[in-house]
Amino acid sequence: MNTKLSSIDFTADLSAGIEKHPCFNKEASKHYGRVHLPVAKSCNISCNYCHRDYDCPNESRPGVTSGLLLPEDAVNRIYEVKKLFKDISVAAVAGPGDSLAEPLNTMKTFELVKKEFPEIILCMSTNGLNLRENLEELREKGVNFITVTLNATDASIARKIYRYVNYNGIVYTEKDAAEILLDKQINGIENAVKMGFTIKINSVLIPGVNDFHIKDISDKAKKLGVYLFNVMPMIPAEESYFYKMGVSGANRKDVANIMKGIKGINIMEHCRQCRSDAAGLLENDLSKEVSEREENLICEFKKMPY
Ligand code: CLF
Numbered sequence: 001m002n003t004k005l006s007s008i009d010f011t012a013d014l015s016a017g018i019e020k021h022p023c024f025n026k027e028a029s030k031h032y033g034r035v036h037l038p039v040a041k042s043c044n045i046s047c048n049y050c051h052r053d054y055d056c057p058n059e060s061r062p063g064v065t066s067g068l069l070l071p072e073d074a075v076n077r078i079y080e081v082k083k084l085f086k087d088i089s090v091a092a093v094a095g096p097g098d099s100l101a102e103p104l105n106t107m108k109t110f111e112l113v114k115k116e117f118p119e120i121i122l123c124m125s126t127n128g129l130n131l132r133e134n135l136e137e138l139r140e141k142g143v144n145f146i147t148v149t150l151n152a153t154d155a156s157i158a159r160k161i162y163r164y165v166n167y168n169g170i171v172y173t174e175k176d177a178a179e180i181l182l183d184k185q186i187n188g189i190e191n192a193v194k195m196g197f198t199i200k201i202n203s204v205l206i207p208g209v210n211d212f213h214i215k216d217i218s219d220k221a222k223k224l225g226v227y228l229f230n231v232m233p234m235i236p237a238e239e240s241y242f243y244k245m246g247v248s249g250a251n252r253k254d255v256a257n258i259m260k261g262i263k264g265i266n267i268m269e270h271c272r273q274c275r276s277d278a279a280g281l282l283e284n285d286l287s288k289e290v291s292e293r294e295e296n297l298i299c300e301f302k303k304m305p306y
C-alpha cells in the first residue's frame with residue numbers, strides 16, 4: 001500500500017508497551033516472553049550468510065529448521081504457548097524468510113492476533129526492502145515495534161554481503177543490488193520513525209567485511225532516530241556462500257569489543273538470536289515443546305518449495 005507522507009498522522013504513540021517488550025527492555029525480559037509466528041516463507045534478497053533451507057539468520061539462529069504456520073493457526077499457537085508460559089507480552093513475525101517479501105500472511109496474522117489478544121504487543125523484523133510501502137498497513141494492524149537488519153550503510157560494503165535483491169520482480173545484482181537495498185532500508189526506517197514506530201536496527205557482524213563499519217551504521221542509526229541498536233555475531237548457515245568461501249563467523253566477544261566504541265544510542269546486550277518460532281522467555285525457548293504439542297504445522301521448513 002502506497003501512502004503519501006502528507007496523509008499520515010504522525011501523532012500516534014507507537015512506543016506503547018515498551019515496558020513489557022522483552023527485547024526493547026532488558027528488565028522486561030526477566031518477566032515477559034515473546035512468541036514468534038513463523039508465517040513468512042519467502043525472501044526477496046539473498047544474504048551471503050544465509051541458506052534458504054534454514055531460518056533467516058538476521059533474526060534467528062541458522063542451522064535449525066522450523067515448521068511453518070498458516071495465519072489461521074497463529075492464534076492457536078499463542079494459546080499453546082500460554083499453556084506453558086502465560087506472560088507472553090509480544091507476538092512477532094520474524095521469518096523464517098522475510099516478513100514483508102509476501103506481506104499477505106504477515107498482515108493476516110497480525111489482524112487475527114490483534115482481534116483475539118488486543119493486549120498483546122505486535123512486533124516484526126524485516127530486511128527492510130519492502131518496509132516503506134507497508135508502513136501504513138502495519139500501523140493499521142496495530143504493529144508498534146519493527147526491527148530492520150542493516151548490515152552496511154555504504155554500497156561498496158553492502159555489495160559484498162548480498163548476492164541479489166529482487167524488488168518488484170526485477171532482480172538486481174552487485175552494486176545495483178546494494179544501492180537499491182540501502183535506499184529502501186534507509187527510506188523505510190526514516191519514514192517508520194516519522195510515523196512513530198519504535199525501531200531497532202540489527203547488524204550482523206561479519207569479520208573482515210563490515211566489522212570496521214559498525215560505528216558508521218550506529219552513527220546513521222542515531223541520525224535516523226532509531227531507538228535501539230543490536231549487533232549480532234554472524235553464524236554462517238551451512239551451505240551458505242560465506243560458509244563455502246570459508247568466511248569465519250563472529251562471537252559475542254567480537255561484538256563486545258566492537259561495541260566499546262559505540263556511544264549515544266541504546267545498545268541491546270541481551271539478544272538470544274532467536275529462532276523464527278521461538279516462544280517464551282528469551283532465556284528459555286519453548287519452541288520444541290510447543291511444536292511437539294501441535295499437529296497443524298504445514299510441514300518441516302526444509303521441505304517447503306521456494
Ligand atoms: Fe522477535 Fe525481534 Fe520482535 Fe524481539 S526477537 S521480532 S524484537 S519479539 Fe529479540 Fe530474539 Fe534478539 Fe530478535 S532476542 S533475535 S532482538
Ligand code: SF4
Nearest residue numbers: 043046047050056057
Ligand atoms: Fe536469508 Fe533473512 Fe537474508 Fe532473506 S533476509 S536472504 S531469509 S538472511
